[in-house]
Every structure is written in C-alpha cells, then in structure tokens.
Amino acid sequence: MATVTVRKLDDEVIRDLRLSAAERGVSMEQEARDRLKRPLPRQVPDRPEDAGKPKWHLKASIEEILALGRKPKEPIDHKAESDALYDYLDEQ
Numbered sequence: 001m002a003t004v005t006v007r008k009l010d011d012e013v014i015r016d017l018r019l020s021a022a023e024r025g026v027s028m029e030q031e032a033r034d035r036l037k038r039p040l041p042r043q044v045p046d047r048p049e050d051a052g053k054p055k056w057h058l059k060a061s062i063e064e065i066l067a068l069g070r071k072p073k074e075p076i077d078h079k080a081e082s083d084a085l086y087d088y089l090d091e092q
Contacts, residue, residue, distance in 0.1 A: 021031035
C-alpha cells in the first residue's frame with residue numbers, strides 16, 4: 001500500500017472531514033481513506049463558450065475505435081496543426 005501526504009489543506013476541508021468522521025464514528029484518516037475510494041466526478045465544468053458543444057462521453061462506439069486505425073482521407077499538415085496548438089495554448 002502507498003502513503004500520501006497532503007499539505008496546506010483549507011481549514012474548512014479539515015473541519016468537514018472531522019465532522020463527517022465524527023458522525024460516522026471513525027477517525028479522520030479513515031474518513032479520508034473512504035472518501036478517496038469513491039470515484040471522482042468526471043464532468044467538465046460548464047463554460048459559456050462551451051454552451052452548444054456536446055458533453056464528454058466515456059464510451060466509444062465500435063466505429064470510433066475502428067476509425068483510429070484508418071488512414072486519413074487527406075495528408076495532415078503537421079506544421080499547421082502545431083501552429084494552431086501553440087496559438088491555442090498562448091490564448092490560455
């Protein structure tokens with residue numbers, strides 16, 4: 001088993017953890033362990049510019065998986081794609 005040390009937690013997080021542990025009758029350490037076992041939400045936060053775009057879905061269709069192995073219909077312009085990526089990162 002691994003050990004994780006988390007520093008600089010907000011006082012509200014500690015208070016919430018302490019209260020939740022007390023309600024269940026377990027230690028704060030056990031409460032933290034139990035919370036970390038739960039799956040984390042995988043939702044992307046809503047942003048105004050994402051309003052009409054489809055949400056993430058975690059299951060791929062067979063067609064989507066098979067498309068990964070197909071050659072593209074047109075050659076890829078790697079320089080243009082690279083430039084677009086750096087432009088995007090500069091905007092962030």
